[in-house]
Amino acid sequence: MRVLVADDSTVMRRIVVRTLRQAGIDFDEVLEAADGRQAYEAALADGPDLVLSDWNMPEMTGIESLRAIRAAGSDVLFGFVTSEGSDEMRAEAEAAGASFLITKPFTAETFRDALEPFVD
């Protein structure tokens, strides 16, 4: 599985990848994006199997990126990993085509619970 991790924080991208490993999620390649525009471009150009994206990012926010990815015809599995998790944001994420929303701070167990229904 190829995973695209989008977050403007370098340390958070590292922590997300580390947590995927700790959660026992099987992946063989990690792609990284440092803002929403890079995430949009990489999601379309590099064909990841899963996108894990922050919400609040420069250039394009995570939700703008997701909407652009869906508008371009991609149905890639997409989940948010964000410090904000209000009911309104969860509803907005779901309506735009996100499969789950994980709030920071998270644990390996949180990742497992969110991802297990979607990955082998």
Add this chain to the structure above:
Amino acid sequence: MSVETMVSLPSDVEMIEIVTQVWASFLDDELLPVFADAAGSTGNRLVAWVSISGEWTGHLQVTTTPGGARDITAGMFQLEAAEVETGEVADAIGEIANMIGGTVKGMVGASAALSLPQVVLDASALISPDAHEVVQVRFQWRGEPIEVSLWERRDSNGGGQR
């Protein structure tokens, strides 16, 4: 008569819970609050903050010493403290402020906007002229002080209530 929207600000206990949860998740360590009034630090300090704008307007600020910031960064990146570079410090401490601020934002107004984090590495003389402190909690981690505070903008629409 003016009608103000009152929002509920986090209590000290809630703020301590939010911050210690960040430490437990990403630094795999216990963070202990300090309740005694400590003398104000006269040394160099680093400040990271995020702004919250909406029903309540202000900012969430994280303050620590350069040594504390280096240790936090090393823990988050899983590096030795001596290997940590300045850009990594700004990234890690900014993300700490972002995580705590994101949680606080959810408590003070769902429709509020959260800014990207800002970090000042040498903030010894930095002040917040248009805001006053409404919540402050202090911790000590590996011998270094860490302070998390919430500042309300003076012309904030809704007066915060604790």
